[in-house]
Amino acid sequence: MRTLRLLLIVLVAVGLTACDDFLDINEDPNAATEADPELLFPTILANTASNRAIEFKADVNFFPQVWSSAGAAGVFNNPERYVVSPFSAGNTWNSIYQNQLKELDLIVQDAEANGFDNIVAQAQIMSGWSYLQATELYGPIPFSEAINPDIARPAYDEQEDVLRGIVDLLEEAKGRITDSPIVIGDADLIYGGNMEQWERFANSIQMRALMLLRNGGASVDGEINAQLGRPMIRSVADIARIPFFDQTGNENNLWKLLNQFSGGQNIWIHAGEPVIEIMNRDEDPRRATFFDENSAGEFAGSPPGVLGGDFSFVSLNIMRPDYPEILINPAEILLLEAEFLEETGSSGRDKLEAGVRASMDFYDGQPGAIDAAEKDAFIGRLLDRYDNASDKVEVIQEQLYVALTGQNPEGWTNWRRTKVPALELPQEAVFNTIIRRYPLPDNERTANAENAAPFIGLEDVPMWFEGE
Known part of the structure; x- marks a missing residue:
């Protein structure tokens, strides 16, 4: 109940400020200037959840074609055809740099001044996650100069350097973790101040970043091998998530949109054809x-960008x-481990099974729960497919694609990294290839024009981590 009250307070605050205009990423007169972590940290987390749920959730589920905009009136047809709203791109950029990274840095400064190492670690780990989300969306981003208040127009770092910097930042954060009882506790909406879980989270973020580095051509196999022996998010109990509640003011923002405009029913978003074909x-x-x-x-998926049709809707x-x-989530980490093992000469079979089971087990006791016998039968069919496959890595990557349905930009990122499954262009797409990145927001193009200029208009250009 304490968590619910905290979230209600911070979601009201986020709702009052989420649509404010924003300036460049190092100057915001509305941003916090003091850092009481028990007040600031839940606000940062609620802003993060709100932004992901409403600003770009639909867009980046359309891009890898696990969702489709073919529902009533084609309300979301523009982003599925790669016409991205400048408000979505801008509000997301602002959320990451103003409401997440800058305010997390305030917590770090205050905690360092008071010798509160665990609080430093919590804020740094969340910063690492925020930077990773930013580079997954935009590519090269301000990193080394991003939150320096003395630099109004921060330079952009190449994606390889950002990913390497994220791994190093998280290593520093883990080194801060101690057995001190001083932590962000009740205000920590993810783990309630459990520092063992924060270490798992940090290791898991590193695993994701290292797999992107590897795909881009960096020599990191030794680091990934070491990571396999560390605690990571490998069970549903360890999952990193920010809660919403079925109570007025605390609901998931995407559901709020459905509730406001379609009476709480989904008449807008269909299943995508590629994911339905695999399933x-x-x-x-x-x-x-x-x-x-x-x-x-029947379960029927919509071809991308096509209006209407008798297709399956995304479930409530x-x-x-x-x-x-x-x-x-644990499925992502276990399946990344399976993929790495398979690619480096070991069997990924056990990790494949564990990852798919974790994906199904997440819904135990919730709407959409899967019967145990159905789970076992499916695992049997899947392992038979794996055992007889000429390309076992592709079997694993398909399951990663399915497991990340609805969770993005991670699913889009892994499609860009693996190109599994093969996708066709949406009808009337504005590019001649699958979209590769979010556009830089208009204000960044003007306020930081010299640094941003080389990275404008690259939405159809593969990112560095794609290895192309």
């Missing part, structure tokens, strides 16, 4: 968790008022 082929029981049957009693099981905002 139908394997008789994946998660179909009924993620999607509704169409009028013919994953668009409900209390559906949490997931930052890292």
Whole structure:
């Protein structure tokens, strides 16, 4: 109940400020200038969850084609065809740099001044996650100069340097963790001040960043091998998530949109054709968790960018008022481990099974829960496919694609990294290839024009981590 009261307070605050105009990333007269972590930290987390749930959730589920805008009136057709709202791009940029990174840095400064190492670690780990989200969305970003108040127009760092810097920042943060009882406790909406869990979170963020570095061509296999022996998010109990609640003022923001404009029903967003094809082929029981049957009693996915049709809608099981905002889930980490093992000469079979089970187990006791016998039967079919596959890595990557349905930009990132499955261009797409990055916001293009100029108009250009 304490967590619910905290979240209610901070969501009201976020709601009052979320649509404010913003200036350059190092100057915001509305930003906090003092750092009581028990007040500031939950506000940062609530802003993070709110931004992900409403500003770009739909867009970046359309990009890898796990969702489709083919529902009523094609309200979301523009982003599916790669016409991204400047408000979504701008509000997301502002959320990351003003409401997350800058305010987290205030917490770090205050905690360092008082010798509160665990609080420093919590804020630094969350900063590492925020930087990773930013580079996954935008590519090269301000990093080394991003939160320096003496630099009004920060330089952009190349993506390889950002990813390397994130790994190093998280290593520093883990080195701060002590057995001191002084932590952000009740105000920590993710782990309640459990520093063992924060260490798992840090290691898991590093794992994601290292896999991107590896794909881009960096020599990091030794670091990834070391990571495999460390505690990471490998069970549902360890998941990094920010809660929402089925109570007025505390609901998931995407569900609020449905509630306001369609009476709490999803009539806007269909299942994407590629993910449905994979799930139908394997008789994946998660179909009924993620999607509704169409009028013919079948699971049918919409081709990208096509209006109308008798297709499955995205289920309220994953668009409900209390559906949490997931930052890292165990399926992602286990399947990344499986992929790495398979690519480096070991078997990824056990990790594949564990990752897919974690994806299904997440819904135990919740809407969309999957019967144990269905889980076992599906795992049996999947492992048979794996055992007989000529390309076992692709089997693993397909399951990563499915497991990240609804969780983005991570799913989009992993599609860009693996190119699995093959995707076709949406109808009337404005590019001749799958979109690769979010556009830089208008204010950044003007306020930081010299530094931003080389990175404008690259939405159809592969990112460094794609290795192309």
